[in-house]
Amino acid sequence: MGWLEGQVALVTGGTGGIGSAIVRRYVEEGARVGVMARDAAQLRRLEDELGDAVVTVAGDVSRYQDNQRAVSATLEAFGKLDTFVGNAAVFDYFTRLDRIAPEDLEGAFQRLFAINVQGYLLGARCAxxxxxxxxxxxxxTLSNSAFYAGGGGILYVTAKHALVGMIRQLAYELAPDIRVNGVAPGATDTPMKSLEGLNPRSVPLNRIPGFEQGAAQAVPLGRIAAPEDHTGHYVLLASRRDSGLTTANIIHSDGGWEIRSAGPQPPRKG
Structure with missing residues (x-):
């Protein structure tokens, strides 16, 4: 039996990168999964792959009604909900504050925060x-950018820092009935997209020239993560058997970013 046998989860942003890896791993562990994402074609492909273990909803996480539809569809299909995974997000392509035109700043802030922060809160409220x-x-899903500068631009890093407070406050408000935790991945080989219109040079994350090599060199473990590398943490946190007393916790899955070095180190003596 899998770690999540008989459980039901809902995953937002579940059709690409880390999101789809979580969905597949949850199904492997015995869960049935509701999946919410924008791309209806990708959702259909996931249904074809995983069959009646999943139910999908095309929607926008920044809209309350779409989040409610996703929860309702999951309950209708599977009868209950054990875990809500807020995962949908957009990047800002490392765009600095002084590179955002003043007339564009308010709109860019609102659009990114509507997805990366408000989307999590709306999903949580509906669940x-x-x-x-x-x-x-x-x-x-957070990021190493929730704790350190340099993993994104001003909007993305600010939003991810805000989510640390969100997790702690929700854990406080919803105890003892609901546990609230997070996973903070580091650089991952994922096609994560940036906010439209913010930076004309933006491309999906894993298409940035030199991204894989630079990410590997930046951490002590010396490699970029695959989406599947993070999924065990989501399984552990959803497990009733093995994390029943864990709340307000964020697991770092970033290759040791906190102890990263500036370059090769000299041989150790003795």
Whole structure:
């Protein structure tokens, strides 16, 4: 039996990169999964691959009604909800504040925060009642940018830092009925897109020239992550058997970013 046998989860942003890896791993571990994303074609492909283990909803996480539809569809298909995974996000292509035109700043801020922060809050709000019934959990995808500068531009890093406070406050407000935790991946080989119109040079994350090599050289473990490298943390945090007393916690999955070095180190003596 898998770690999540008999459980039901809902994953937002579940059709690419880390999101789809979480969905596949949850199904492997015995869960049935609701999947919400914007791209209907990718959702259909996921249904073809995973069959009746998933139910999909095309929607926008920044809209309350779409989040509610995703929760309702999951409950209708599977009868309950044990875990809500907030995962949908957009990048800002490392865009600095002084590179954003003053007339564009307010709109860019609102669009990115509507997805990366408001989207998590809306999903959480829609899932609360169902999770209280099962005494379930919430898990949110953060980033090493939630703790350190340089992993994105001003909007992305600010949004990810805000989510640390969101997790702690939700864990405080929803205890003891619902556990709230997060996973903070580092650089990952994923086609994550940047906010439209913010930076004319932007490309999907894993198409940035030199991205894989630079990410590998930046951390002590010496390699870029694949989306699947992070999924065990999401399984552990959703597990009732093995993390029942874990809340307000964020697991770092970033190759040791905090202890990164500036370059090759001299041989150690003795």
């Amino acid at each position: 609360i009642d169902a999770l209280r019934e099962t005494r379930g959990s919430m898990i949110f």
